[in-house]
Amino acid sequence: MKPLKVLQLLPALDSGGVERGTLEIARALVAAGHQSVVLSKGGRLVEQLQREGSRHIALDLGRKSPATFLQYRTLRRLFAAERFDIVHARSRLPAWVAWLAWRGMPANARPRFVTTVHGMHSVSRYSAIMCAGERVIAVSDTVRDYIRSHYPPARWPHLTDERITVIPRGIDPAEFPRDYRPSEDWLARFHAEFPQLGGRKILTLPGRLTRLKGHHDFITIVAKLIAEGLDVVGLIVGGEDPKRPGYAKEIRERVQAEGLGERIVFTGHRSDVREIYAISDCVLSLSSTPESFGRTVLEPLAMGRPVVGYAHGGVAEILAELFPFGAVDKGDATAAGARVVEILQDKAPAVKPNTRFLLDEMQRRTIDIYKALAS
Template identity: 45%
Template sequence: MRTMSARSLTVCQLLPALNAGGVERGSIEVARALVAAGHRAIVVSAGGRMTEELATTGAEHITLPIGRKHPAVLATLPRLRRLLLERDVDIVHLRSRLPAWIGRMAAGLAPAAQRPRLVTTVHGPYTVNRYAHAMLCGDRIIAISEFIRGYITTNYPFVDPARIVVIPRGVSRVEYPSDYAPPAGWRDGFDAEFPELAGRRWVVLPARLTHWKGQQDFIEVFARIASAHDDVVGVLVGGHDPERSAYRDQLLAALAERDLRQRVVLTGHRNDLKDILASAELAVSFTREPEAFGRTTIEALSVGTPVIGYDHGGTGEILRRVYPAGLVTPLDLDAAAARLAAMLDDAPPVPAAHPYTLERMLEATLAVYSEITGVSVAS
């Protein structure tokens, strides 16, 4: 067994920007864990509203437009190469395709003795083409689910499977405890905003309004159980692009056609999703295409809310491991309606513990850094 050294590491993460999103959130969490373990964390991006949060972790942010889809992005190469050398970077962690191309080239321009190791994280099933190849250049390739591992091995057979490490995303058990309850007065305020929901049980689908997220399937399934469960309402939580409102209009028309306008509400984007999930009777995931992970599925389960979901992609993986009672054959609306009706009557309890924790994700990520450098990176 190789002996680990005890020196500190410098890890530089590259991503397009630091605005809201799962990639950005994961980058900040890893930076925080590195600093807490006594290492140096650098994030290179074009900046954004999460830059201040990154600063509170003790990490350094370097503003560089490495995600700009313009030939001028190549002008960032000399500065990035200089940064890697001056900061004596040990690992470059690539989290998006264009920054991965830039980071790979900058690292390749460094002298061999100072060349950093590369780690990539594949966050989704990208379109299969040469543009995605940069995400496969890492000494280690992190796949955020077994589904993503399969996407890589199926579409890019030249990749050595030994380089792929599955590290699912995770939620904080401090932020999402199994006994979580919304703050006092929250429910009254929410009911006042959406009086159709007051005094009723909620079935929630949390997802932005877009066809593949399955809101139309939700309406079809809800219509099948509505008359037998008149104390239940549907809640579609998620924003939509104001310039592309046709799908939202289709959903409203479908509800009107089925006389469900008072039984299913569209809340728009919400910052209190955790409170909504914790207050729901059930949450559902009816994505018509497999998701890379299924974050809202594990968020709902973490606060004790049962979930029904199609058995594919990341959501299927989560349910198989944590709550198999919620699995439904993808796109089988009759089966989904039967499962929903049964679980509204008697849903099995959700386990208080599960493996999809932030702590486990960070531990596994830092272990990858240790493996490829020979440096102990204990969190």
């Protein structure tokens, strides 16, 4: 089969799960001898994308304006000139523009159209575009079930089960190796930066400072364990949401009001989360709304670190596969705290090896979809 020419579309290349997945597929395409092209308005990840062998086309299809839809003419000319085999849309507005361009082309001259549903968007005609692909990739069973429930074939006749493929996100075991230990230099620097850790047991809550991530439940759990005589410290690992600075102020004020300033540490955004997972005695996932996947649960579990989490959405899938002991009902902070205690007392089973949620498997299965469509 001749090498494929694949275009992925998304709003920007700055940070986030969609962006990471785009680069991962681009890298795999290049490694397999295919042509990889990504279209976005740009961002800090463009340099990495190009360094890894892909081409970038700068076009802003993420600006929420009626004028953005008119870009379909530009895209149609691009599709015709470049003769892509596959166009893969990963976000709603770029998907709409791409679909408008694609549907107006002769069937025998247009690329094949793929979409990935990365999250559980609001149910609407606007969101339904993510189900318009000739193949629709869902990043978890949770997302597939969400699609089936809200876009049933009775109302969306084209969206048969055969069009939907679940391809879970995956991680590279070399990036998050099991039983990884940080260097002595890193340990010295981190403890110097955060002397509150001392010799205490470390509980970690990763994720941006947004209300959905369950920081108040985390504070409640840490406070209760301290009241019970456990020598623990809580790490809140994540940057503030610039759009909602009031929430970060709210949780910081609560920590101070409850006298937990030395027991709950705000690290801000970190690029060394692997090392932080490695020194954590337990990682928590306390989101109030279901995650479409749950990467911050998978990463520490892949390293063999126990995770306690509210069992809904993609987090429930990952815990069921790798560490069922860590699953508690959504919102049950008391049960979560009790599981943490058992983990700290070495009463929990070992985390199972990750053999399902693997990066190379995700890459291979995605490219297999491209090949099947192109042939």
